[in-house]
Every structure is written in C-alpha cells, then in structure tokens.
Amino acid sequence: MGDDIRRNMALFPIGIVMKLTDLTARQIRYYEQHELVIPARTGGNQRLYSFNDVERLLEIKDLIEKGVNIAGIKQVLLPVDKDSEDATVVSEQSEVKRRELTDSQLHKMLKQQLIGGGKRPNSVSLIQGELSRFFRK
DNA sequence: ATTCTGACA
DNA sequence: TGTCAGGA
Secondary structure, rough: OOOOHHHHHOOOHHHHOOOOOOOOOHHHHHHHOOOOOOOOOOOOOEEEOOHHHHHHHHHHHHHOOOOOHHHHHHOOOOOOOOOHOOOOOOOOOOOOOOOOOOOOOHHHHHHHHHHHOOOHHHHHHHHHHHHHHOOOO
C-alpha cells in the first residue's frame, strides 16, 4: 500500500488532534509519556500527528471509555516505536516479529472485541475479566 | 495565537 | 486530569 506513507505522514498539531479526538491536550500528552503514541516533532519541538496517530488516539480513547487503564492498553495496542511510526509500512496486519507475546492471537482478538464491535453491556465486564488476567501487576 | 514542560493550591 | 507558570 503506497498511501501508507500518507497515513504515517505527520500533519497536524495537537490543537487539531484535540478536536479530532475530543481528548484534552493533557490526555494526549499523557498517553505519549506512556508511549501509546509517538508523534513526530517540528524543529520547534511542536508535536505533529499523522492520521495513524489520530486513529491510534481514537482507539485509546475508546479503551479508556471502556474502563481499560494504561497498562491494559499497552498490551492491547501493539507497541509503537519511532520507526514504525512515520518511517514506513508496518501496521497491525504485518506479521510483526514480536515473539515476546506468546499469544499474539489473543491480543488480536481482544483488540477486535474492545475496539471493533459495538457495545454490548456484558462483553465489557467479560473483557475486563479476561484482561485482568494479564493486567495483574 | 499556539504549544511545551514541569508542577501541584 | 485540570490548570497555571514561564519560556519558545
């Protein structure tokens, strides 16, 4: 996919992202501290987000609303590193070589259930129950 | 006018 | 998380 570069192309400042995601600058920056999103920076140290970053933030917002905490989100969303951010292709679909996660399949499922699907009243508690098995510190 | 980091009445 | 300070 060639327009992947466009999705990973840093374009908008935090102000725009705030409106696009309905998140406060505080939250957006906070999530960055926890490496949930790594926006590019301008010469003036201003954050520049790509479409992928925004989508990512929307997913995070979704999970937060579903009661998932940072620790949990870190495990549901694949870790992002400066490379896969604005460099090249690499998205959730690519066969990431992360053996660290013995159950990448489960992660995929959880992600789908948490993000994709609409909102079933019970699935939430169900999911949280399953996740707690991982989030447990 | 905007955004950034650090800090906490 | 909100919000203010103080600088870029």
